[in-house]
Amino acid sequence: MNYFGLSFVICVGFGLVAAGGQEQKPIKAVAVIGLGRAQGNVTLTQSACNEPCHIEISLVGLTPNQKHGFHIHDKGDLSGGCLSTAGHYNPDKMSHGAPNAQIRHVGDLGNIQADANGECHTIISDSLVSLFGSRSVIGRGVVVHAGEDDLGLTDHPDSLTTGNAGARIGCGVIGIAESIAELPVCNSASSTTYNLLISIALILLAKLFH
Numbered sequence: 001m002n003y004f005g006l007s008f009v010i011c012v013g014f015g016l017v018a019a020g021g022q023e024q025k026p027i028k029a030v031a032v033i034g035l036g037r038a039q040g041n042v043t044l045t046q047s048a049c050n051e052p053c054h055i056e057i058s059l060v061g062l063t064p065n066q067k068h069g070f071h072i073h074d075k076g077d078l079s080g081g082c083l084s085t086a087g088h089y090n091p092d093k094m095s096h097g098a099p100n101a102q103i104r105h106v107g108d109l110g111n112i113q114a115d116a117n118g119e120c121h122t123i124i125s126d127s128l129v130s131l132f133g134s135r136s137v138i139g140r141g142v143v144v145h146a147g148e149d150d151l152g153l154t155d156h157p158d159s160l161t162t163g164n165a166g167a168r169i170g171c172g173v174i175g176i177a178e179s180i181a182e183l184p185v186c187n188s189a190s191s192t193t194y195n196l197l198i199s200i201a202l203i204l205l206a207k208l209f210h
């Protein structure tokens, strides 16, 4: 390879690595739950696009020792109370299911368990819920239901849409909690795939200038 070829390859290589290896900043978001007897905070954090979203739940006003359906709903609209958040966030038009099921809404987070004081303090991790990219749940709703979500497993007529979780006893809107200048996009290719493609491109370029 001549001198020009070598420097060209190095420049292109550095350019590609700079574009692809761009570090994603973690995103933190919060939904303050109210408009009903369930009150508290739901804090969502995610370190990168392909990482799970951690959802820290701190709620009071639940029914002691009972399970409550807990979902991300389509809209962040509280103008008509919790009902305005519409149905579960479901971009893939799937049936309702458990958080660990193959078939589920993105917003299907199952149930949270209230303690003897009607409180719940827990953290769940979910791989479908994302704060990044075009499916970011920022701006959507969080709803706590009066009853238990049947996870799509009963023959109740609403089982495959709402899990028959009953009335909405608290809700909030997921908002940005830590300053970010721009909402990051998600690269469809993972960084591993990207790095592999860069390597192949570099080898081809090196051959070209040999």
Ligand SMILES: *[C@@H]1O[C@H](CO)[C@@H](O)[C@H](O)[C@H]1NC(C)=O
Pocket (backbone or CB within 6 Å): 039, 040, 041, 058, 059, 060
């Ligand atoms: C929600 O967050 C606020 C502010 O940090 C705090 O005062 C309040 O106690 C929290 N509520 C619950 C139920 O954790």
